[in-house]
Amino acid sequence: MELEELRQVTRSFVLSHQTLCITGVSFDKRCLVGYTELTIHPLVKNFNVIKLNARQLTIYAVTINGERNVEFSYDDPNIQILSDDDPRRDLQSFLKRQQRFSEYVDPDEGNGELTIFIPLHLQKQVQNSSTTDNVNNSNTSEIVYKVTIDFSLEKPESGIHFFIPDDDTKLSRLSRHLFTTGHDARLWFPCVDSYCEPATWTIEVTVEESLTVVASGELIECTTNNELKTYRFYLSTPAPAPFIGLAIGSFESVVDSNTQEIANYCLHGLLTLLTNTTSFVHEPLEYYEELLNASCQYPNYKQVFVTEPYAECVPFASMAIFNVNLLYPSTVIEATWHARSQMAFALANQFFGCFITMRSWRDWWLLKGLALYLASLYTKRAFGNNEYRYNLNRDMLDVIRYEREENPIRLDFAPIKSESDITNVNNRRGTMMSSQYLEAAAKKAHLVVRMIDDFIGREIMMQILNKLMCLATTACLKDASLSSRSRLHISSKSFSRVVSTLTTKDIQALLTQWVYESGCPRLIGSFTFSRKRNVVELELKQDTTIKGSKKFLGSLVIRVQELEGSFSQTILLEDSVTKYELTCHSKVRRNKKKKIPLISGDEVDMDLNQMDPECPILWIRIDPDLKVIRELQFEQADYNWQCELRYERDILSQFEALEALKRYPSQNTRETLGTVLDSSHCFYRVRIECAHVLTHIANSMANTWTGTLATLSFFRRVFMSTNSTLTSTNVTTSSTNNVSLTAPSANIVRINDFSNPQMYMIQKTIPQAIAFQRNKDRVCPPEVINFLFELIHYNENSKNRFSDAFYRSSLIDALGNTLTNVGLTSTTTNVDLLLNHTLDNNTKRIFDEILLQLNFDKIIPSYGFCVTCSCLKVLHKLYIISGIPIDINVFYEYATYGMFDRVRLTACEILVEQIETRMNQDVFEYIFNLIANDHDYNLRRKIVQHLCRHPPFRQNQTCSLNNPITIHRLWSLMKNFSYDNHIRNDLVELYQIMFGLSRPNCLPPANEMTDSILKDELDDVSDTIVDIDPERLSYFRLARYADDTKAAANKLASTIK
Amino acid sequence: MDTNCDNPFDILFERSLAVIVREYGFDNIEFSAYHQILDISNTILRRLLLNVKNFMEVQSRTEPCPADVARSLQIMNVKLPSLQQTFNHPIKHRLRSPDRQSETHPMKLFRVTQTTNNSSRKHRPIYIPDFLPEFPDPHTFISSETYADLRKDYPRVRHSLADQRRALQRSLVKFKLQTNEKISVINSHGTNINDYYLIKNTTSPLPYLSALLPQDQMDSESTEAMEDETAANISHRTKSLSATDDGEM
Secondary structure, three states: OOHHHHHHHOOEEEEEEEEEEEEEEEOOOOEEEEEEEEEEEEOOOOEEEEEEEOOOEEEEEEEOEOOOOEEOOOOOOHHHOOOOOOOOOHHHHHHHHHHHHHHHHHHHHHHOOEEOOOHHHHHHHHHHHHHHOOOOOOOOOOOOEEEEEEEEEEOOOOOEEEEOOOOOOOOHHHOEEEEEOOOHHHHHHOOOOOOOOEEEEEEEEEEEOOOOOOOEEEEEEEEEEEOOOEEEEEEEEEEEHHOEEEEEEOEEEEEOOOOOEEEEEEEEOOOOHHHHOOOOOHHHHHHHHHHHOOOOOOOOOOEEEEOOOEEEOOOOOOEEEEEHOOOOOOOOOOOOHHHHHHHHHHHHHHOEOOOOOEHHHHHHHHHHHHHHHHHHHHHHHOOOOHHHHHHHHHHHHHHHHHHOOOOOOOOOOOOOOOOHHHHOOOOOOOOHHHHHHHHHHHHHHHHHHHHHHHHHHEEEHHHHHHHHHHHHHHHHOOOOOHHHHHHHHEEHHHHHHHHHHHOOOOOOOHHHHHHHHHOEEEEEEEEEEOOOOHHHHEEEEOOOOOOOOOOOOOOEEEEEEOEEEEEEEEEEEEEEEEEEEEOOOOOOOOOOOOOOOOOOOOOEOOOOOOOOOOEEEEEEEEEEEEOOOOOOEEOOOOHHHHHHHHHOOOOOHHHHHHHHHOOOOOOOHHHHHHHHHHOOOOOOHHHHHHHHHHHHHHHOOOOOOOOOOOHHHHHHHHHHHOHHHHHHHHHHHHHHHHHHHHOOOOOOOOOOOOHHHHHHHHHHHHHHHHHHHOOOOOOOHHHHHHHHHHHOOOOOOOOOOOOOOHHHHHHHHHHHOOOOOOOOOOOOOOOOHHHHHHHHHHHHHHHHHHHHHHHHHOOOOOHHHHHHHHHHHHHHHHHHHHOEEEEEHHHHHHHEEEEHHHHHHHHHHHHHHHHHHHHHHHHHHHHHHHHHHHOEEEEEHHHHHHHHOOOOOOOOOOOOOOOOOHHHHHHHHHHEEEOOHHHHHHHHHHHHHHHOOOOOOOOOOHHHHHHHHHHHHHHHHHHHOOOOOOHHHHHHHHHHHHOOHHHHHHHHHHHHO | OOOOOOOHHHHHHHHHHHHHHHOOOOOOOOOHHHHHHHHHHHHHHHHHHHHHHHHHOOOOOOOOHHHHHHHHHHHOOOHHHHHHHHHHHOOOOOOOOOOOOOOOOOOOOOOOOHHHHHHHHHHOOOOOOOOOOOOOOOOOOOOOOOOOOOOHHHHHHHHHHHHHHHHHHHHHHHHHHHHHOOOEEOOOOOOOOOEEEOOOOOOOOOHHHHHHOOOOOOOHHHHHHHHHHHHHHHHHHHHHHHHHHHHOO
């Protein structure tokens, strides 16, 4: 059964073992030299051609079974997807070609860039030996080819990243390192670059003695010879080539104190941070093993923290590579959550993702979803249920927003059958998705896996995962047959089959709704209470008219909180408008003081004076546990919402109520919000959100608002010293008459004590919410601005165990939030006049403060330069909102290579937004230069992604930048990134956003005649490329490579030494 | 007189005129009259000098010679012989040469023994015999009242602490701005508004080091203790690591 599916993959051989041997590494030349040996078992009778993947490599020679200099050809069509002289500049043809080329080298289609021709006599020899050996056995699986390929990699653009500091100090030399950047194995060694071709691995790396090598597998040998050290790793658990990871550098390392199997590596000088950051890693490992009732199949697990990786976390078989920025000292509080969830995710991949892999890109969602599912179960355990539910809700909102505003997410990345279906750059093969799309799709995948879990039950879900793990484990045994290795990868189909055999449930309908099709429903609900019949009449509508919506048919949980308690009912959505009658369990009662039972089992007293005496319903919730990916709009009276916010213990419900209460600015709402803000048993995120909503309410009631904001008085009460002592001293010292000189303000913020993280988060975030307050002139009240300045002035951290870096940066953000452009009437260009006269005092004060903090952060840096980042953002706001003519060079200054990457990213994002608002040609040019040439590839990607979010113009908008120069620039960028698929995909998406799929409008319409001729011609070319006769092609290509390879390799090796 | 009293040359001029007035037998003169004379003589002299200058320039010279003066006087209708007569008149009164003004040195702060030795001798009253040892430095026995506010209630302490910290920040930034290269924040379009500067960034080959290693917590004792603890842990762990490495080999 599984073999049958394997047959869908049209590869004509099976790879059982691969040896990767890197004999030389040169940091100065940025190159690798080595060879790889593949053990190949043919599956077909007349096996004469081996196709492998290899890009940006120089192949010196191929040896098969000892036969040297076997004929081969090397053809990488992806390099020439675009040509400069192609005048069309439309995405349709580009996408068509890209798709075709990617099929042309797709290992799952039996293709590859490297074609090796097995010599005729070798074929015969092998066949003879096999037939003589097993005359009776017609099985061809005994035939084995050992293919050895000598290769080198020079100045790679992607695949492997060399980090080489440009100065020559000792520390810089120690910090040089290289690492694999992603899962494109073909970019650094010849292989079968497919997720469903697991093999065992031997990895041998020879480096200078001072360097450490970390690679997938178990270190079995380490020999030193002539100042060169050879590390030999063996990976007995079969893994596909994309999950082979490698990192070389003089790392410092720590072995986990709890389990010897976990080792952590980091760059020189960061050992204390590494110890602190990774001290918990054994926890998720133990948790997963307990949860799945199966042990991790890799003998060990290594975490390497490197600089400038292409993604924050890249999991490989038995190792993971992280960004060095995830490391944090014990004094920083907020870095913990993110770093831990990233590491938990990488560890979850050791079970689902890297160990059990996807069969093809169509099953990407399943593995991604499973890994995220496991990781989120761990975070639920580590950070609590509230945090877990909060994250779920946020992910769901992100997914819905993406589907509504950007592109529909179809998790099943099935290849498009007909090319005319390309309506969107993300509607294509798995390797061609943009990062933003993949990010949103991953979130959706997680939610879908969670829906499956809900559908079949947690226990059964764990049994299924355990079963998958057990099956896969049998494939790792020493005497397991090669065909059993297909258990190491799963697909949507095989997964649903396992589900249906273990349970009686069929998840096919669920998959159809959420995986094979895109869109998510939007539900609009309201209810009325009929007193006569004592029923709730609930009406649910589905809005299918908006973008990205999809009708949902299925069951939905309704939870009604009545006076007598909480009652859940499941209803079936059958049509786009459905009415339900829910029987009410409570009688209307009057003035009876009785406690009201809640779903949590608590009984509470409620103030029911506001309540409609005719109706026993307190509030109604639809789908309270996020079982469906949906957008919800539910109408109930403000009283219901207030009740829900105040008494419901589920944070999602509270968030819903908060969102709804924004629409009901009233005195009652104000009081309710104040109470919730104050109640210490509420989840801190609810309280923070409460502060924001309170500000929102205050702003919409600005004309009638009296008194100070509850948030402000709350903050004063909780975080500031009481002023009782002060007033007494004021009385006593007033005679000396110097009170006026030194009189401190009424309250002073207490010296920082962040030992309670929840209170810390509240203290940190509430000033930001307060800063959004506006009085009836639509400006921030001076009281608030003074309050913020006092917080900054009196901030005292010397007695605190924790760093106040993020607190300070948050206060600066808060200052930025106070800025408004109201009252800024003059548009003077005279800088002097502006700064000294027109600008109001508070803005000027903020400006001064920002400069001071920015300068000071340079002298004593905060963790991750977070203060600098905040300052830059506020500086940009001062420019945009208040009109202070900030020199653009300031942002260039912070965007240069050599600054910390988060600072650079912030500066670049500001520059991108600058382009969006001011359409500055120079800045646009600068950003394009960064994308094209910067050393930090991660930054390049982030810039392109940010450009996609904030494009200077969208399709058909008029803009001074919407001109042929921009088109050519972007086009040539797309052309140049032929190796780095991710950035190319992002650029393509940007191109689509700015110019659409067809020929950009600002280009003159191409001559119809020549256009059609050209089109046909090019189509012919690409057609012929696909089925070109490889032997014919190879003859002239061979001439380039068939040299004396030994000499070339020796020469390279000697230059390294 | 008060307008002139700041400039020593004006004072000299006034005095010399007073001497001349006295020469002619006036012992007393009214203030206004004296000022009138002062102004007139001032104007005459200025006129004279202007003429001298013009003559000099006409003859393209840069330094005047006696002939220029003579010609100028002639132009101003001054009869040279009468001048001669005045010249011959005996001079009774002479102007006192002006007082030598001593340069005032700013008070030296933080005086140490050398200078105080002299002053302490001055402090020694006459009735103390010579053979007795000298007084110690005056600061050791003279107490002066201070007016610093020593009341230490909580808000005041916090206030001064915050002020100190802010002052430190500001002065550090100011110092750095003066010693390092700087860039202007304001795009001034040629006009020079230059109160707003940023310290120029120094790019580092390993920027992550300064960003990630904690630097704002150096003064806290508790963190130091913690770091010691973690350092001990680390050394322990690295030991165990090397042990496993050996084992594996």
